[in-house]
Amino acid sequence: MIRYINVKSKSRTELVNITNLIQNELSESGVESGICYLYVPHTTAAVTINEGADPSVQRDVLATLNKLIPKDAGYAHLEGNSDAHIKSSAIGASDFVLVEDGKLVLGTWQSIYFCEFDGPRHRRLAVKIVEC
């Protein structure tokens, strides 16, 4: 079964912390041990795992991506969001987290982030949790 969570962003580029939403899906699934697959069905967004304690890390990640892959750089694609497509492939539209004792096995400082690169918008993230 695939579950979907909704994600709302407020800026063009933003890392939205979705750790609690994913943990809620896991708790509802009742799975104790397994894998939690995360999949972004969009081409201008991504999912990543990084530090959750200091919000300045999120700012640095976005600022560096925006510097390396600027919004305007004479792209061929005429919709004005080529940078967002490129960032999506650079970070990746999928990820997984291990599950044990009914909990996401994250490192002490890790949070799960939905990466919005062409917001602000409403998005969906697919979650599939498998017991194994």
Next chain:
Amino acid sequence: MIRYINVKSKSRTELVNITNLIQNELSESGVESGICYLYVPHTTAAVTINEGADPSVQRDVLATLNKLIPKDAGYAHLEGNSDAHIKSSAIGASDFVLVEDGKLVLGTWQSIYFCEFDGPRHRRLAVKIVEC
């Protein structure tokens, strides 16, 4: 069981749309619900999921990667393809897609691309489809 699909590129760097080839493997497997794992057994290629509608997106992805990681930049590796190795790690040699109702669960605009960074060549991509 691991299946292999063959991919042929015509340029040094190229995104080859392999969505239909993967869907064919999925259909032959008979799996209705599960995970489709994609794995590139090469060190100068990768796999990514991105927009399939406008080919200019593929061009922008490659042009940006080639600008950030140029072919010639005084690399230590003497085979002349260090940029391809670096791009492989930046994009990633593996990916997965969720499966439901016997179909790849892709977003409206998503296609699966084999990323050739040191072509033109013949390559292989490993596919493992698991019912779960």
Next chain:
Amino acid sequence: MIRYINVKSKSRTELVNITNLIQNELSESGVESGICYLYVPHTTAAVTINEGADPSVQRDVLATLNKLIPKDAGYAHLEGNSDAHIKSSAIGASDFVLVEDGKLVLGTWQSIYFCEFDGPRHRRLAVKIVEC
């Protein structure tokens, strides 16, 4: 069951070849066919698969990452390791390898690397091996 391997680095940024350590875990698990999931529970490290034959490839990967994402670049995060967090998301904290006949299904030139971006340190990598 999740297993952990210990990784020790000697430099600030380093690619540590962990292929043999992972193959050992696989052999101990007794799994013949399946998936080997690799997960880094740290926010300034990553895991990647790349060429294992010529060590200069590892140097080129690190040198290019260090050029694109320099250690000091006026970051907001004050711990002095923002570059390491960004590199972690660029390369990715998770990966998987297919398993067949009790062996990791790697390409001829592929090795598995723990990517240290804020060493030297002791780290852990989570490994979960699933028969399927």
